Amino acid sequence: MTTTPTSTRPAVRRSRGLQASRTRVALLLLVPMLLVLAAVAGYPLLRTIYLSFTEYNILQDPAPKWIGLGNYWFTTDEGVGLGVLQTPEWWQSVWNTVRFTVGSVLLETMLGLAFALIINSKIKGRGLLRTAILVPWAIPTVVSAQMWNWMYNDSFGIISQWGQRLGLLQTGQSFLSNPDTAMAALIAVDVWKTTPFMALLLLAGLQTIPSDMYEAADVDGASPWTQFWRLTLPLLTPALLVALIFRTLDALRVFDMPYIVKGNAPETMTMSIYARQQLILNSQFGFGSAISVMIFLIIMIFTAIYVTSLRVKFD
């Protein structure tokens, strides 16, 4: 990933002037991109961090008022905690998001791997199959979420009808309305939608494995089972980790699907839905920004874990 200093040092010594001018040109060419990045990513991020230290109701306060860490941790004289870290709703939303992420990413990885293996094998109608599994991924989330919402509807929905016929549900019950099964119902929607994406990423990884390795394994008499565990999986690991990072980060900031299906229901409120409620609905820009910063930190921790584990694998 990074070039080690030992390999470049002699080159630098030999042609310092040329190298330096090259670096200058490279920097010059990079400037527009860095400026754009600073404008669209850097400024909003810094602004959010700044706002998180202020009290600012966008509809009423003329300007943000600096309150330091008050949005994160503040206890009034009566002993009431006002900071986001003292708010049970926040921790509930963190817990919901973690449950959603672990559940959906695990299932998507396993199913995606299975699909990728099937599509990668030389079976008839493979092209058609590849196109077919992409359909859920191609449907806009708003549309598919609303579609599932209807399928879950207790009175008209097909899933509730099956559930009632199988005796899993009473009349007027649905998997969404029961707070104990609501999260599982949402994970099912996400798995349906995102497994194709996972399968595609893993398929790309599978196709980089040279086929002669399998031929050699066949000659050695390794069973398909052994081939999978000793050959396919180790060689697929880099692709698998990249896919995992993508999905985990996506799942951690999930907003659209759960919001469309369940709205502000506390048992399925994710971190992003909670942030939106405070920022947009309650127009608390200070408090809402503090939540956004917390989400940013949490996602950063996950990224750091993944990136370090990736590097270990590569070395």
Next chain:
Amino acid sequence: MKKAATLVSLTAAFALSAAHAQGVTLTFACDSVGQGYDECKKGADAWAKQTGNSVKLLQVPKETDQRLALYQQQLGAKSGDVDVYMIDVVWPGLIGQHLVDLKQYIPQSQISQHFPAIIQNNTVNGKLVGMPFFTDAGVLYYRTDLLKKYGYAGPPKTWNELATMAQKIQAGERKTNPKFVGFVFQGKNYEGLTCDALEWINSFGGGTIVDPSGKITVNNPKAVAALRTVQAMIGTVAPSAVTTYGEEEARNVWQAGNSAFMRNWPYAYSLAEAPNSPIKGKVGVAALPAGPGGKPAATLGGWQLAVNAYSKHPKEAASLVQYMTSAQEQKRRAIQASYNPTIASLYKDPQVLKAVPFFGSLYEVFTNAVARPATVTGGKYNEVSNAFSTSVYNVLTGKSAPDAALKSLESQLARIKGRGW
């Protein structure tokens, strides 16, 4: 001959487009629940034809919270993209400073035709920020045919009666219709649940969450009893999935003939009585039941038309508002779509009463509706309402007990109140 005809029609077309060019185009964020969009369009088009302007009607979200979130962003950014907004009765305190004072455009004689309480609600710091468009109050819908079939003379007077009746009708109807439920209402965690739950609590004599002086009163034994009564209905006479219902989800179940009772707003009446409705001619409307020792309560709803302070055409926008809220247009909307007028004299109009009989019989309900604590909590109303509806939602889903939920709500509200509303 042919040439002359072409010439005439061409001239006419030019004349028309010239007239259009003179007028302005207003953007109007109106309604989307039930036949809201179509009814707004009819009125706006009539005004446009009369004045030579044109109106672009926006598709707005169905639920009031989502509309507010959208409009708050637009107004917070001082955007003039939308000229006229339809605003909820609880919003004047929240977004009033971004709206035009309509007193400078609309004559006092027309303002004073409307219910004084609503005009007062829409007046913020001496500014009239919205003209009353239609008022709303929660009512109980019931199936007249089913009440008769199971031997009931009239609609229930108390919540316990409602539960007993719904239970009996549901048990009987399920033999032929397995989807049948007793009672549906708005149980999803949003502003609609705040309205419904305020009715339960208030009809038990449990107050209005925060009293007019600003004191948090929600944690009281009567409110606990109210929530306990409703909690017991979930899964027995009301479907458990009522916690995923907004207005339209409840109406879908009711209008398909799958429910004996429904709590909803008056707009549902004309839809249920429409020619293609399965329950046409079987719809009764009554005041909501009361708790033991309490009296019926209906939450005050209703919508106002307001002009965006950042609009480029405030004069034309105010003229549209004036037309849409006039007695003539309100009468048309009452007759065709059962929207409650905000002008007292229309409740005595024979044509209106013929189209919507309960406007006469429930006049008291509409004029005595209970207001949500929006005025006293001002800019913090949304947070109060969120906290309240979430607590009630947790009671409905069985996640918390009524007394514990209200106790923690009380401290949550104290936290929101901070040093004062």
